[in-house]
Amino acid sequence: MENIVIGSGPAGRLASLELGKLGKDVTLIEKNHIAGTCLNEGCMVVCALTDITKYIDLNKRFNDYGFVKSQIEISYEKIVEKIVETQKMLRELNQMENESVGNNVVYGEASIENDHVRVNGESLEYDNLLIATGARPFIPDIKGSEYGLTNKDILKLDEVPEKLNIIGGGIIACEIANIYSTLGSEVTILARSTFLKEINETTKKYILKKMIPEVNVVENVNVTEISKDKVLTDNGDELEGTAFFATGRTPNSEIAKDIVELNNDNTIKVDEMMKTSAENIYAAGDVIGGYQLTPVARMEGITAARNMAGYLNKISYNCIPQSLSLNTEVSFVENEKSQCCDEDKATIAMPAIAGPHAFWHILTGDTGYAEIEFDKKNNKINKINSISPSSVSDVAYLSYLMRMDYNLDDYGNFLEIHPSTDTNYKIIKNMWL
Structure with a gap:
């Protein structure tokens, strides 16, 4: 029985690994780099940079106490170089892990046509298909939006921006603000509604006062225009600096258009078993929306894989840390x-x-x-x-x-x-x- 998985992020990679462990034939298709957004553009990059900022913060604290006298000189270019070097090592390990259970890893852009998948000019038939194509940064319809950066651009920067205007008020906005303010940027967060509405008010106040005190947070504001070095808002402010979008994500569901049922936000609609509206087609990870977290994507991928292999199980999203x-x-x-x-x-x-x-x-x-x-x-x-x-x-x-x-x-x-x-x-x- 041939199982095809499109997308090798946390959902697709873990699903492929689970299917391989269960003795199933698997072809894993990846458009760019194995391990998806998490390793290549997302949380692993954020965590790597945050390790640096923790060190800077601790060094400053020890200097302030007077028992350490040191001055840190940061090379952002070197940090990026070492992150990229580490990513390459992890990609190799992730590929070896999948191949170790007999899976075939193919690189190329896939398309779904009737009861088969096309990739690199080849047509592959499947008994079960898993769509785990993830999501990409959502770019709001703002004049000059092409000048705004996203998480995909973090490793393309040559240096730390002198001034950074983060558009968005969620967790990613907060994490990016912490990184670049610690690295020396003058950071402003522009939240369309309430900043960090995911957490309670007391925790939010602690974060603002104790953890990102140098970050300027503006709530209930809309950005109306962006240029290469300036951001305009609907309250009349002109903020100098680079724009950074942390405005959510949009699903890479175009591959499934007219094949499976989509939700109103264009995420792929699935049931508790990760089944779509089409026979023998499943979906998991950011492409189905909901909690866009690596552990949840893994859980969804494994749930889908077990159902594809005939071991019926349902997913539960209660108490997600x-x-x-x-x-x-x-x-x-x-x-x-x-x-x-x-x-x-x-x-x-x-x-x-x-x-x-x-x-x-x-x-x-x-x-x-x-x-x-x-x-x-x-x-x-x-x-x-x-x-x-x-x-x-x-x-x-x-x-x-x-x-x-x-x-x-x-x-x-x-x-x-x-x-x-x-x-x-x-x-x-x-x-x-």
Whole structure:
């Protein structure tokens, strides 16, 4: 049985790997580079640059304390060179991983025609097809938009922009602002509505005050025109500097037009088994919309692969942990299925304490912040917002407890490694249980 997967991002790559492990014949088709947006243009690039900004931030802190005297000289060109070098190594590993289970990796632009796929002039028949073609930056209809940069351009820059105007107010806008303000840019965020509406107000205030204090954030503003070195807004401001679009993503669903049913936003419509409206055609990853996160895309790809192989399973999106990659990580999760009423809710919040990598933050009072909402009646967690160096791992594990619907009494015997997960455990074990 021939299985064809179009797109080798997290969804397509993991689906192909899963199918190969299950002993199925697989052809994985990739238009550009294996591993998709995540490795080549997205979160891996952001994380690599944020590693640099964390180092700069820590060096500044030690200099301010007076026990280190050093001056950092940054070469953005060299940073880009080493990121690209690392990407090439990871691409080779990702290809070897897929080929190790017998999969055939083909590079070329695919098209779907009736019951076969065409690539590089060859027609390939399939029994099952997975469309995992991802998404691309959404560019709003603004005069001069061709002058705006996106995440696809980060590794094409020769130097750090002197002034950067980020159009958009979500997580990506915040992460890009943190990177370039730390690297020396004068950064302004122009949010069409509310900045960071994905997180609660207290966490947002902490981020603005403690983590990106030098970034100018303007809410409820629209950009009306862009030039090579200037941005105009509807409130009459003329902002000098380079424009950067962080305005969301649009699906690469053109390949499936008139073949499968699309949603109103042109994402591919799928059911809980990742099936499309067409027989034996599945879709996964950013092309179907929803949570545009690497772990979710992987989960969707694996779900699709197992169904393609005849091992029927359904996907669940409850309690999906999310994060902002900043100089101190910000993570959050919510149980969307909670039936807890207001009178049964209880919230405990406190500043973080000296967990991993936080000791030297105590003197300046910016160790972090955590807030956990509980369901008093059922003794469960409803929601977490956490800022700490360990929040990414903390919230990932706690989201598992939430997803598995564990009672918090089951958490009482959990033994952490010290120093590690700080405020979350203190709130749950010492203040709640």
